[in-house]
Amino acid sequence: MEAFDTLSISRCHLEGLVKVSGAKNSALRLLAASLLTEDTVTLTNYPAGLLDARIHVEMLEALGKTTVQTGSDTITIAENDPLAQKLHWDGRSIRNTLLMLGALTARTGEGAVPLPGGCKLGERKYDLHVMLLEALGARVWEDGDYLCASAPNGLQGADIHLSLRSTGATENAVIAGTLAKGVTRIWNPHIRPEILDLIALLRGMGAQIRVFGQEHIEVTGVDGLNGAEHRVIADNMEAVTWLSAAVITGGDIEIEDFPYGDLEVVLAHLKSAGAKLYQGDNSLIVRGGCCYPIEISTGPHPGINSDVQPILAAWAAKARGESRIIDLRFPGRYGYAEEMARMGLHYEVTGDMLRIHGNGGGLYGATVKALDLRAGAALALCGLTADGETTITDAWQISRGYVDFAAKLRSLGARVGES
Secondary structure, X not given: OOOOOEEEXXXXXXXXXEEOOEOHHHHHHHHHHHHHOOOXXXXXXXXXXXXXXXXXXXXXXXXXXXXXXXXXXXXXXEEOOOOOOEOOOOOOOOOOHHHHHHHHHHHHOEEEXXXXXXXXXXXXXXXXXXXHHHHOOOEEEEXXXXXXXXXXXXXXXXXXXXXXXXXXHHHHHHHHHOOOEOEEEEEOOOOOHHHHXXXXXXXXXXXXXXXXXXXXXXXXXXXXXXXEEEEOOEOHXXXXXXXXXXXHOOOEEEEEOOOHHHXXXXXXXXXXXXXXXXXXXXXXXXXXXXXXXXXXXXXXXXXXXXXXXXXXXXXXHHOEEEEEEEOOOOOOOOHHHHHHHOOOOEEEEEOOEEEEEEEOOOOEOOEEEOOOHHHHHHHHHHHHHOEOEEEEEOOHXXXXXXXXXHHHHHHOOOOEEEO
């Protein structure tokens, strides 16, 4: 696994072929779903190099699962001993522990997991997760640094009304509902590619799930799930990152396994903002272009995901003129802009709006800090266009969501060092 504390990067022109790895935001959910069965689950196109994936696998092993990784993109998850109900874990937590709690409670009637970690994006409470487990008949409480749930008679199907289209809560309700008695209906779900990928795996394991568009998901509980083999979808966030890197460096990149269907809105915005894009058989060819200012607002799929906006801020830094970004899901998720300002970016935050005053480039190398996963990647993109060397500290954040990030940059001609 590639992991580094510091990443140094210099200005360059990117050229070549790069392959999109399996999606982090899908793979972690699929790993959690493996807790629903004692049978073997095999994931292909699995992003084994991700730091968060490795942590999740170690958590599964702490619960009693055994895992075998074959090559760089296949993992097999088996269960030889009884599954533990409490995840004893002293290391860094990840937000996916909430899904593990849902799976444990659904299958064993009880679970306890560390309170979730992950990117610090402001208030990311877990009240929706508590609500949905309680709606399914579980008792949920905090015990120190652990979140616990108990349903000794099993979960019971129910109607779950989500007050907002939460990705994690939708996933947890689907996972928990697969083994609940009766029918669970999830109203106002967030139908994202990663959720559809989770549902595809669960159906392969024998779950009965029907999706009624963005209105609701219906899960009819079954007595047990079997094993399955499943291919993880391509990572749309990595795809957008390479697309943006190609344009802002005036590069020429072919992005293999590009997930067109998941990025229609983003592609429309970037085409109108100057990207020169050409569709290949299973790839996207990016032949440079010119970064024009952008105006975007994040929102539920198929809109622009909140994770995309730091990457597009790097685009805006290269553009000439004012760009405006509003993150409605995580207002104030603009801490990275202060780090970009160390490289010469001019910006201001007005209410929930980030205004970036681009001057066609003009950034210079500096020492900056990756405040979270996507912020780290965005700073790396800025470093590709800055004069001098940029040093990114806490660069391990990037390894949480990008497989072989530095190596892929080098394969495209970038001068990158890590330590």
